[in-house]
Amino acid sequence: MVLGLAAADGTPHTFRSSTGSNPPAYEQGERDEVLYRADDPEDARINGFLSLWLLPLIFGGIGLIVAAVAAVIAMVGRRRA
Known part of the structure; x- marks a missing residue:
């Protein structure tokens, strides 16, 4: 699953989740909380x-x-x- 997020400074980032499901757990455009480190926003995970x-x-x-x-x-x- 490919997700986009905006870091705290407003910079947009995209990451690919390491988990997936069929049917998808999330709908396209659905908002959810994403956890990431401020120094490495590419290493993100869905909460x-x-x-x-x-x-x-x-x-x-x-x-x-x-x-x-x-x-x-x-x-x-x-x-x-």
Whole structure:
């Protein structure tokens, strides 16, 4: 999804969102809050749950699964020893 934003100083910027959906989550021309750093407005994100938390949730879930498997392996190893 390609979005345009105007920085605090009024300079227009365009960025491409790293997340997308079908059907689109936003309509063309719809206004939404965009988060960006003042020193790098090209690195922007839509202030929405998926665009902010999807990757951390995926990697956190994978990390929990790996930790659980490692804990089970460690417990089984201790019982055998």
